[in-house]
Amino acid sequence: MHIVKTTLAALAYAAFATTAQAETRLSLTSGFPPGSIPPVAHQQLADWLAANSDLKLDVTAMTLLSLPETSAGLRDGIADMAYMLTQYYPAEYKESNLAGDMTMLTTVGTKTDVPGLVMSAAFAEYVALNCDGCQTEFKAQNHVFLGSGASSAYALVCRLPINTVADLKGKKFRVGGGNFGRWAEYFGGTKVTMPGAEMFEALSQGVVDCSTLSTPELVNWQLFDVTKAVVLGAPGGVYGAVASNNINRDKWKSLTNEERTALLKGAGIVTAGVAIGYQQQAAAAEKIAKEKGIPVEPASAELQAASDAFVTEDMKAVAKQFTDTYGLKEVDAKMKTIGDLIEKWKGKLQGVDISTNQPYADLLWTEIYSKLDPATYGMD
Template identity: 55%
Template sequence: MRRIAITSTLALMTALTTSAMAQDKPLKLSSGFPPVAVPPIAYKTVAEWLAASSAFKAEVFSMTLLSLQETSAGIRDGITDVGYVLTPYSPAEFSEMNLAADMSMLVTTGTQAPNMAMSGAIVEYVTLNCPDCQDEFTAQNQVFLGGGASTAYSLVCKDPINTIAEIRGKSIRVGAPVFGRWVEKFGGTKASIPGSEMFEALSQGVVQCTMVGTPDVVNFQLQDVVKSIMVGAPGGVFGGTASMNVNLDLWRSLTDEERRTLIQAGSLMTAEVNAGYNRQAVDAEKSIRDKGIAMVNATDEFVAATNDFVREDMKTIRQQFTSLYGVNDVAKKMATITTLVDKWKVKLEGVDPTDGEAYRKLLWKEIYSKLDPATYGMK
């Protein structure tokens, strides 16, 4: 019923497209996640909407066409038409968007939907406020149409960690630089390991902990190798997600109406990724507890120390993206991103974190309706 409602609402916003491209072959939507994970589930919702509302047909690929590490190059080279890109995996290519993603711990407090707040801020920043971000995606033969973020990050460990002192000496898998700095701040050792390799790394003792949202504890079967999850630390989200990047050559071959359809699909993808993770978190936490895994809240000491880290880390981010990645006007860009995060925290007050349609309407009003299909991604 939820999908029917989404289809009915969005169908009113688009006309049927009839170009040869839309009719000849299905769009390939690719993610490097397992079929039970949120990204391919969200792509299936997008594919169903496209079939019902346009002449586009779409086929979803989950961990079969491209891995997470291969997706960006796969979109660039036309192996897939649309892909789910994790920009921190390509720090040199996507330093402009990664600046925003690296600030994701700004949503550790102040919102009941941290992933929605961060995704709203990043999508608005990339599409409407960051020409340099657009240039980076163009250089990779891609058009950015969607964002997404994990649920709040927890510390997922083979053995319980309840105090700051217990992090010291532990090897902890991280998925983004900001979380690596958090680990090092408290005396641990960061390990940069792809999500697809977390299970082996934990089971073989390569790492003692990983940082993920609770849905991915289940999606990657980590509940079979861990005993303890600390909720509330480190907090923040993984926000370096370009959930619906389109091959630029394909994009520029389409009509304005076809591009408008894909812009609408981008708003749906952004909404469904975030709401999907929040819905999955509810079931995942029940499954985790049923497995007998302890879920403990971070102590006040942990929370206070993390908040101190977030404030101090903004200086590190500014310095690194200036000197290491050569990003211009970093302080100004960080101020814009901070303002957008604060804006989206306010916009999401009272919004059910599991309600994708309410979030999509907000995204459309604030961002996607402002994208001109005749000019966006066409320069």
């Protein structure tokens, strides 16, 4: 009887060990609060992987790594995967940030209703398939690039009515990036840098007159009570320097070919979840603003034309900065590649269905992620 019990226990343990071995668990974190778009997109990936692979993903938000800590934390294996904003690290990711500084091209020239989706796809295709320097940068930080993402279009959220070129002169603008700061100064304004958490008080007390941001931030930072005007189409562009689910390189190499294939397929799930999430949230935030009696209007024709002219001129400033300050080579050729990819995706995404993530995720798989060989990508 004792022998039988021992044998049964051994069989049970063997079965458990086999199951445990067949299931690979990964951690995925972001510096965003629970319920915000990045962790929601990460949970969508976790659900997809649970249904389509032997990978299990443990998603955390705002507890493991802050946004400034993400690059080093992922490098050192504090998390297996993470959401990273590359512009937090200008020295480490200058090749990738060149694309991130060109996002204003998404809202000039050929018009698109989904600039964030355009930039997400263009950034991913550039980094994954067209930028050896980007791959070298990620390798140096012990990362493997897997997916992208982008905000919805940037607008002006102001404490007073503004909608002409003359209105901008002498105003103070809270900005979140170098291109938006140059935009403010181009129109005779002053750029002010501050954390998002300080925007409400700054607008309330007149420390700034406007903030340049994507309209979902109206909800995220509860700015409705200090907003008197929302101007769409200026400054334009999106925030697009996003690596939405980079993975630690050592962890990537430890996975099977099948598991790496699943994560490559999942890259489109996260990219779509982030970009479409912001697009849908923008529409909801603008609706709430209107219901609260806040004017939500497109930029005047004069302001739109002047803003577009700035973008064309600013590409020269981008080229000079990345050549002189960051020492990039062949910047003009790289900028042409990025610009061509933005135009390509404007065409491909005309009329795309964003009521669900799948049509966009399928396009990303066909055009980008399916072209990466799981046996060699990130393995050198």
